[in-house]
Amino acid sequence: MDDAAAPERTTVVTLAQMAGVAPSTVSRALKGDPRISDKTRRRIAALATEHGYMANAMARTLSSGRSGLVGLVLGTIDNPFYAELMQEAVSQCAPRGIRLMLLHAGGGPIEDRTAEALLQYKVDGCLISSAELSSRAAQICAGHGVPVVMVNRVPRLHASAVTCDNRSGAEQLAALLLAAGHVKFAIVKGGDESSNSVERERAFTEYVSANGGEVVLRVGGGSSYDGGFAAGRMFAEMPVRRRPDAIFAVADIMAMGVVDALRIAEVAVPRDISVVGFDGIAPAARPIYGITTVAQPLRAMVGRGLDLLTARIGTPNLPDEMVALRGDLILRCTARVAGQSV
Amino acid sequence: MDDAAAPERTTVVTLAQMAGVAPSTVSRALKGDPRISDKTRRRIAALATEHGYMANAMARTLSSGRSGLVGLVLGTIDNPFYAELMQEAVSQCAPRGIRLMLLHAGGGPIEDRTAEALLQYKVDGCLISSAELSSRAAQICAGHGVPVVMVNRVPRLHASAVTCDNRSGAEQLAALLLAAGHVKFAIVKGGDESSNSVERERAFTEYVSANGGEVVLRVGGGSSYDGGFAAGRMFAEMPVRRRPDAIFAVADIMAMGVVDALRIAEVAVPRDISVVGFDGIAPAARPIYGITTVAQPLRAMVGRGLDLLTARIGTPNLPDEMVALRGDLILRCTARVAGQSV
DNA sequence: TTGAAAGCGTTACCAG
DNA sequence: CTGGTAACGCTTTCAA
DSSP: OTTTOOOOOOOOOHHHHHHTSHHHHHHHHHHOOOSOOHHHHHHHHHHHHHTTOOOOHHHHHHHOOOEEEEEEEEOOSSSHHHHHHHHHHHHHHHTTTOOEEEEEEEESSOOHHHHHHHHTTTOOOOOOOOOOOHHHHHHHHHHTTTTTTESSSSOOSSSSEEEEOOHHHHHHHHHHHHTTTTTTTEEEOOOTTOOHHHHHHHHHHHHHHHOOOEEEEEEOOTHHHHHHHHHHHHHHSOOOOSSSSEEEEEEEHHHHHHHHHHHHHHHOOOTTOOOOOOOOOOGSSSSSTOOOOOEHHHHHHHHHHHHHHHHHHHSOOOOOOOOEEEOOEEOSSSSOOOTTTO | OTTTOOOOOOOOOHHHHTTTTTTHHHHHHHHHHHHHHHHHHHHHHHHHTTTTTOOOHHHHHHHHHHHOOEEEEETTTHHHHHHHHHHHHHHHHHTTTEEEEEEEEEOOOOOOOHHHHHHHHOOOOEEEEEEEEHHHHHHHHHHTTTOEEEEEOOOSOOOOEEEEHHHHHHHHHHHHHHHHHOEEEEEEEEOOOOHHHHHHHHHHHHHHHHTTEEEEEEOOOTTTTTHHHHHHHHHHOOTTTOOOEEESSSSSHHHHHHHHHHHTTTTTTTOOEEEOOBBGGGGSSSTOOOOOOEEEEHHHHHHHHHHHHHHHSSOOOOOOOOEEEEEEEEOOSOOOOOOOOO
16 A cells, blocks of 8 residues: 555665766765775765665675674673673674674573574674583584684683783782782682683782792672672681681672671671772672772773774684783782771 | 585575475474474475575664664673673673664763764664763654663653662661661762662662661762772761761772771771671672672673563654662671671 | 675575 | 576786
């Protein structure tokens, strides 16, 4: 009835007709191919905007093999770090003209059917930032030449990665605590599969041992608030003599749990125990927490990750590249500081 | 050199050749078209799995007009509610075979270039859960027949929506507080553009007024922790006589801020003031907070939202539909309860 | 500097 | 029940 005037979506072909040129010319003009005369280019561009032309990404992909899609894999979202990372990724992808396909978010491995979306939608590359990457997904990427970049995680298989410099960060924290006179340390670990946790833990331990301190205790915190809370309660219940001086929680979210547990048990932070974290998530900065920490340079990390990815999309078979970015020590109030009384 | 044996990706055509049938038959067999004989179907299916056939989504979209893509628009991610919603959406989309394109996350409106992705990638529908939907994006969807479903937000333009029953929730909270003997109430609002905030605020006010209480104060909290914190500090600084008895923060994230500010000012919750929230986000349940609240039935909301969306994708021009799901009152410890001493 | 035509992999329509 | 074939909209040689 009322669709008599089917508006006939504008395509390269319709544009070509209007401009009196070939479709190929339109295609070239629109993407700025240098061998199209300025005059025709302008004419075509004008027509295009006038008619609200929008390239059909599907057709383009089918023909060119490039989709402009990047797969995003996120870790468990209870940790605000991943939410912040996601937001950063979204905002940095827009100006680069890359679209994100959200493949996974949360704990657990990637489902097979999800991994297949990689292939079906001809994803150009993959940005991964979860602890658990199913090996199937990794295989798929590797097997089909889909470049993978990991952010905040060292790669197990064929992939590039950008991480925070865990060693330097952990050392800065250790140095801070040591300078404040602490000697008996505890570490609240993430998971054993978490490369970050392992690296931070080791660097911290080594630095402390080499400088007159000792890590007397290490407890698992599962990279979650609850894990940190449980650990904190355990510390609070220890006889004071055996209790550590200072606690390094390898993630802020766990440090928050530790601090809360201590607070509830009326163990004063930092008077009785100093607590430091790692990551620099927003809630840890709230006045109620004021977690002393090392902040990951999230913006730069995502930016660098996207650089690596686009480079590899443009030029296949580039060698894997690992980049570590230094984090910033942020002094707040859960750790004693040398020469400062509480 | 070593790509001599170009593996020739398996497609419907190659499969057809192997099976000795037409491509159209393969296509039909693979999608379970009933008019293909069981025998051929099985044969083709076997071939397909054997050769690891993966349909090319781009080609399919080009030909069928349906992409299987749903655009996801998320509000500011500082509120864990959106992170939880995202996770829920991701996990519910997978089994339904729908893929998510992450269009936007964070504050601010959707960029135009992002909105255009909607068209370029032939997104089948849009799931929106942010306060700010750029009208441009909405126009684009409406103008191109892309169904839109809003979750946790009432639609301004042409769109369906699923929300929590704000009225019932607010009334449950009001009733609880009234029963505990509170009479002087304050409300910490979200933004004025937030439909949820407005609805909750109004329902709460009406119920309270109708039952012998009074809302003596309403202050903006910007739907953020910081906003709640500022509001809480303000309450703490008020002369006790003028201070409200009980505070309704229209979002848990603000309630957390309120509670922290009061705690820091050594105003006891709930002894001196009761505080209630709304949403049911995970951090508000931590022992350190224990926010009394109404939890939104997130899983059901997302499920229902996806139902509405797929229905509208399958059958265009269905009328807009608004569904409200009742939330659950969760008694924790920031609100006094009738007949209970503190 | 531009044009013509051959795909890209699927689906859908029309026959048979 | 199945086959043929024309789209879908764009890119990309190969020619001119």
